[in-house]
Amino acid sequence: MQHIPSATSVRKPHRRFGIVRVSVYMAFLLIIASWIYLFIGEQANLAELFSAKNVRYAVQFLSGLAGVGVDHPAFLDIESWKRALALTYQTLQMSLMAIGFATLGMLLTVIPASRVVAGGTESALLRAWNRIVYGLVRAMYVISRSVPELIWAMMIIFFFKPGLLPGAIALALHNFGILGKLCAEVVEDLDMRPIRNLASSGASKAQILIYGIIPAVLPRFLTYILYRWEVIIRTTIVVGFVGAGGLGHEFKLSMSWFHYTDVTLYLLCYLMLVFAVDLISAGLRRWMQ
Amino acid sequence: MSDTAMFAMKQVSKSYGSAYTLHPLNLHISRGELVALIGPSGAGKTTCLNILAGTIEPDAGLLHIAGKPASSYASGKHLAKAVGIIRQQFDLVGSLPVLHNVLAGRLHEWGFGKSLLSFLFPQDKHIAADALNRVGLSDKLYDKTSHLSGGEQQRVALARLLVQQPQAILADEPVASLDPARAEDVLAMLVRLVQEEQLTLVSSLHSVHLARQFFQRIIAIKEGRVFFDLPTADVTEDHITDLYQLTAGHGMDER
Structure with missing residues (x-):
């Protein structure tokens, strides 16, 4: 029973444009196009996320959590x-x-x-x-x-x-x-x-x-x-x-x-x-x- | 009805839809006989066994089990004292220990209270241990059943039948899912136990070789009819060839 050659070892005829393959290519294309649109169309800027103001708030909150400067945490x-x-x-x-x-x-x-x-x-x-x-x-x-x-x-x-x-x-x-x-x-x-x-x-x-x-x-x-x-x-x-x-x-x-x-x-x-x-x-x- | 008959069928037939699965059939099996049922797939072997087991009711005809009409067995509990069944290996409850699967053979003797108690604190443990010992699995008493190999599971099913103590055993392809060596091993054990306990055995089999090796009488079924019913010694190669020869439109489909 255990020595039947598995089906995957038999070579299947190569299909150039299967639906799965096309979908994967389309997905990649969509992801790349979206990013391009974000940066060029919407003028997104990664640096804005890390602006001085945001960083200050984050530090404030985290040090609050850590009890920095609190008498009795x-x-x-x-x-x-x-x-x-x-x-x-x-x-x-x-x-x-x-x-x-x-x-x-x-x-x-x-x-x-x-x-x-x-x-x-x-x-x-x-x-x-x-x-x-x-x-x-x-x-x-x-x-x-x-x-x-x-x-x-x-x-x-x-x-x-x-x-x-x-x-x-x-x-x-x-x-x-x-x-x-x-x-x-x-x-x-x-x-x-x-x-x-x-x-x-x-x-x-x-x-x-x-x-x-x-x-x-x-x-x-x-x-x-x-x-x-x-x-x-x-x-x-x-x-x-x-x-x-x-x-x-x-x-x-x-x-x-x-x-x-x-x-x-x-x-x-x-x-x-x-x-x-x-x-x-x-x-x-x-x-x- | 003579007292020596274990199973007696008179003009028993069964059909699903318009086609006969079993044509009106007469069959007499005496106590202590070892009978193999062979024939192509879909010929009606399983239907025939299920009718003998009382699990399906024939459309017409009379069936006597152990000298009494099949319909006179009031419940499964009574029938279980007359007839025990073994099928392919998937019959055991895999998540239970072997012990409980063997003791399930006693459920027809036990009331609800005792079965419940036994589930927590196994009762009649020595009976199960003895039975497992006879099938060579005495060390597996507490193993989880699904962890056993196919051959071992079939031997557990045999141990259950020993505990059940029926008068006859019906086996439906008992070794079909095992490799040839294990199939022979399990079948040899089944036949040995049946002879030791002086029971009757009717088994359907795929393998003509195994049927010849272990059984005294071979009944061949083809397209719902008895094709031949002979002592094993009288079955010739021609019989077998004719039996399995494909006829147009028949034989290849299951049931």
Whole structure:
């Protein structure tokens, strides 16, 4: 089986003007023409980006972040660290709540959302009902994932008082649609052969669920859930901007009050958080292999 | 119906659409027989096996399995005690350890509670260990099934059948995805185990060579009809040539 010569080693007849080749040339041409237009037509000047004024602002901001000339920079203060770490913990809670809600919603809807080949034993009425539920759930997925987290958060803030919960719900709503779609596809791609075989060795439907379906889909579900969790932890800061609590909220407040050393502190905490979550999720994924 | 019959088909037929996949067919297979089903692709071997296995219902005709009408088997659990099935190697749940794939053979004996418990704390482990020992994989008990080679996976499937303890084994191209050496190895093991357990074996095969080597009786199916049904010793080269000869418009398409 393994010694069949690969198809690529067989020489194909040379095609001079394939569509791919022409497209690549056209793309290059377009890029070069655009640059020429920018410099000649629009009189763009690279040097303007690095004008003395811009450089001064940048230096000012960066030295503000580094705490130059500040008596008590927040990132050297124990109390500030305690407060920031508490916020970090809250942010972690928010992300866990968000992925928890999204996963729960996905698990409750993923079966009707997947076009699993039916045994043909069900009645026409049931089939029609299944099709309606399928359409409804899929429509829900599309709506929930096409509205960005930030917009969900801005709307949900109206229902709840600002805090962790509205942030978590906003993140969960957006990710529910994404997880639902990804996981429904996993169920649809399920290899039916092992399942058929379990059935022919006398397993009941419930037994097939435990021994055939869950082991086959769970690793892939977990991979998607972990991936979305990583994304959520990075997005917590964005929903925090509109009052959804955690690090993001304080980050924005410190920015508006020009407390630059606090900004540095929050950024450090945020980096640590993202790094920790990446490590945990990579560890879990390796453990699943 | 004599008690020695494992499978008895009377005028069993099956069609998909307008064309017959199986023309009305009579077949009698006694307990303890080793039968190979051969024939060109799409001749109806798999349909025939699936009918014997009770997984598809024939359009017409009578089928008795182990002396009882096929329709009298109330559920898959009852049928699983009579008939075990092995197909190509893609039948196992790859993400589970070998142990669970072997113990799946006991699911027809277990209730839901015990199956759930066993998923966390494997039950009847010694039975699985014994079965794996007999197929020469005793060291693979906890390996992830998808990490095993094709030949090893088929041996795990054999171990599952040993645990299932059916009266007859139906094998649908059990070695089609293996290389010749491994195919012979796995088939030899299958036949040896069937003889040790005094079971009945019906297997469809691509390879006439393997059919002659391991089976006592060869049934050839062509275009949905029995082309010949002979003891292996009586099958001649002419029979085989005729069987696989292409007729216009037939034989090359799957099913």
